[in-house]
Amino acid sequence: MIRVGIIGAGMVGSAHANAYTRLPHAQVVAVADLQAERAEAIAEHFGGRAFATMADLLAGVEVDMVDVCLPTPLHAEHAIAALAAGKHVLCEKPMARNLADARRMLQAARHARTKFMIAHVVRFFPEYARAYELLQQGAIGEVKVARTLRGGIFPSWSSGNWLGDFAQSGGVVLDTACHDFDWLRWCFGEVARVFARGLVHQTLPQQRDHSFTLLRFQSGMIAHVEATWALPPGGPFITKVELAGTKGLMAFDNQTSMPIQGYWQGSDGSSNTIPESPVAVGPFQAEVAHFLQCIEQDKAPLVTPEDAFAALQISLAALESIETGQVVTIKGGGQ
Numbered sequence: 001m002i003r004v005g006i007i008g009a010g011m012v013g014s015a016h017a018n019a020y021t022r023l024p025h026a027q028v029v030a031v032a033d034l035q036a037e038r039a040e041a042i043a044e045h046f047g048g049r050a051f052a053t054m055a056d057l058l059a060g061v062e063v064d065m066v067d068v069c070l071p072t073p074l075h076a077e078h079a080i081a082a083l084a085a086g087k088h089v090l091c092e093k094p095m096a097r098n099l100a101d102a103r104r105m106l107q108a109a110r111h112a113r114t115k116f117m118i119a120h121v122v123r124f125f126p127e128y129a130r131a132y133e134l135l136q137q138g139a140i141g142e143v144k145v146a147r148t149l150r151g152g153i154f155p156s157w158s159s160g161n162w163l164g165d166f167a168q169s170g171g172v173v174l175d176t177a178c179h180d181f182d183w184l185r186w187c188f189g190e191v192a193r194v195f196a197r198g199l200v201h202q203t204l205p206q207q208r209d210h211s212f213t214l215l216r217f218q219s220g221m222i223a224h225v226e227a228t229w230a231l232p233p234g235g236p237f238i239t240k241v242e243l244a245g246t247k248g249l250m251a252f253d254n255q256t257s258m259p260i261q262g263y264w265q266g267s268d269g270s271s272n273t274i275p276e277s278p279v280a281v282g283p284f285q286a287e288v289a290h291f292l293q294c295i296e297q298d299k300a301p302l303v304t305p306e307d308a309f310a311a312l313q314i315s316l317a318a319l320e321s322i323e324t325g326q327v328v329t330i331k332g333g334g335q
Contacts, residue, residue, distance in 0.1 A: 001025060001026070001027055002025060002026045002027070002064045002065060002292055002295060002296070003027055003029045003061075003062060003063045003064045003065075004020055004026055004027065004028050004029065004063060004064070004065055004066075004067055005028075005029065005030040005031070005032065005054075005057050005058070005061070005063035005065070005066050005067070005087075006028060006030070006031045006032070006042070006066075006067045006069060007031075007032050007033075007054045007057070007066060007067065007068050007069060007070055007078055007082075008032075008033060008068065008069035008070040008071075008092075009031050009032075009033035009035065009038035009039045009041070009042045009069075010033075010038070010069065010158070010159050011157060011158075012069040012092055013031070013033070013042065013067075013069035014042055015284050016067050016069055016090075016284060016288060017031070017042050017045075017046045018046070018284070019282070019284040019285040019287070019288045019289075020046070020288055021046055021047075022285050023285070023288065023289055023292065025292060025296070026288070026292055027047065027048075028042075028043075028046045028047055028048045029047070029048045029049070029061055029062075029063060030043070030048045030049045030050070030051060030057045030060070030061045030063060031043045031046075031048055031049075031050055031051070031057075032050075032051040032052065032053055032054050032056065032057040033050075033052070034052055034053070035159070036050065036052065039051065039052070048061075049061055054066065054078050054081065054082065055081075058082075058085055058087075063087060064087065064088060064295070065087055065088035065089065065090065065114075065115075065291075065295065066078070066079075066082040066087045066088070066089050066090075067089075067090045067091075067288075068082070068089065068090070068091040068092060069092050070092070071158075071159070071162045071168055071169070072092075072094055072096065072097045072168060072169060072170065072174070072175070073096075073097045073101075073168050075091050075092065075094075075095065075096050075097075075101070075105070076096050076101035076102070076104055076105050078091075079091045079105055079108070079116070080104060080105060080108045083108045083109065083112040083114060083116060084108070086113070086114060087114060088114045088115040088116070088291075088295050089109075089114065089115070089116045089117075090116075090117050090119055090288065090291050091105075091116070091117070091118050091119065092118075092119050093118050093119055093120050093121070093178060093179070093182070093308065093311070094118070094170070094174055094175070094178045094308070094311065094312050094315060095118050095305075095308040095309060095311070095312045096312060097168065097170060097174070098316070099309075099312065099313065099316065102308075102309050102312050103309075105305065106305050106306070106309050109305040110305065115291065115294050115295050115301060116301070116305060117291050117294070117301035117302075117303050117308075118303055118305070118307075118308035118311075119287055119303075120178075120179065120182040120183075120303045120307070120308065120311065121179075121283050121284060121287050122179040122180070122182065122183050122283075123182070123183060123186060123287075123302055123303060124283040124284075124286040124287040124290065125283045126283075126286075127252045127254075128183055128241075131187075131241065131243075131250060131252060132183075132186065132187055134250065135187050135243070135250075138247075139245075139247075139248070139250065140243060140244075140245030140246075140247050140248040140249060140250050141245040141246035141247030141248065142245055142246045143187075143188060143221060143243050143244065143245040144220075144221055144222070144244055144245065144246065145221070145222050145223070145224075145243075145244045146184060146188070146221070146222070146223040146224070146241070146242065146243050146244070147223070147224045147225075147226075147240075147241070147242045148180040148183075148184070148223070148224070148225050148226065148239075148240065148241050148242075149226045149227075149228075149238060149239065149240040150176055150177065150179060150180055150225075150226070150227050150228075150238070150239050150240075151172065151176060151210075151226075151227050151228030151229060151230070151231065151237070151238060152228070152229070152231050152235060152236060152237035152238060153229070153231050153232070153233055153234070153235055153237075154208060154209075154229045154230070155175075155229060163175060170315065170316075170319060171198070171209045171211075171229075171319075172198070172209040172210065172211055172227045172228060172229045173196070173198060173209075173211045173213070173227060173315055173318050173319050173322070174312075174315045174316070174319065176227045176228075176229070177211060177213060177225050177227035177315065177318065178311050178312070178314075178315045180225045180227070181213075181215070181225065181311050181314040181315055181318075182303070182307065182308075182310075182311035184215065184223050184225070185307070185310055185311065185314065186307070188217050188219065188221055188223070189217055189218060189219055190217065190218045190310070190330070191215050191216070191217055191218070191310075191314050191330050192216050192217060192218045192329065192330060193215075193216040193327050193328065193329050193330065194213060194214070194215055194216075194314060194317040194318050194321055194327070194328045194329075194330065195213070195214045195321050195326075195327045195328070196211060196212065196213040196214070196317075196318035196319070196321040196322045197211065197212050197321075197322060198210065198211035198212070198318075198319075198322040199211070199230070208229060208230040209228070209229040209230065210226075210227070210228045210229070210230045211225075211226070211227050211228075211318065211322065212224065212225070212226050213225040213226075213227075213318045213321075215314070236255065237254075238253075238254065238255060239253070239254045240252070240253045240254075240255075241253075290302060313330055314330065317330055
């Protein structure tokens, strides 16, 4: 049984706690949050003890792993301290708010004897995971162009509206588009150049943000990534992916009943379609189950520290491009 301590009792912390309760080999034994009532609510509902800080938690109860579900600027401090304490660490995305903190996390992870993973959960959504498998099998040939969309209403639910503070969250680019940056890089390799446009850079006027980012990969492939926090109140959260390859097309859209759709020509001229609509375990459960398996079987996590660092590099390059109006070159991905 792996004993889990959750740091941060907001929406994500609650979702992770719920995921652990569905797994027979994990137990949430403690929750820490400066807002005592939130920590107590999760601890009471899912079991375990409530603490104010991670330091109090580590001093007060034995845990095998720490799950950091805090605002982005707090990731480095808590992840590094947990690794130093000899704990396995799952930490919410993005890796950090800046590259300096991310480099410190990267070095701490490389020197730790425990497992470390940034929770880029999109890799664990069944349609994204299945699309990755199909791409690796060459289902639509060499992909030349990709387009993604992700977003919904402004996330005013965040504690203290920290997501609405650009200095903390990095806006829709760092918090939301980073999902697609990571998935696209996982599928198609390193990004060479970034050009982006967005509504804002330093402030989030009227609680809205929207961005368009153009990625040119080292392979020459082009991806257009759109992210939004500007849909009308009550609107759905939307994700879409469209991929064009030398042998066909692939697309999926969370607003349809068929998550993945594809069409391509066989060598004999016959048409082929993707034969399934994958419905599987929820992504948060799949993500934490994977990390627990990595601990139990001493396996490398699907998202490496270098992967998370590279996704942050792309995100910050997009923000730099929005600010300067210039193309930004990515140097030394994952370093």
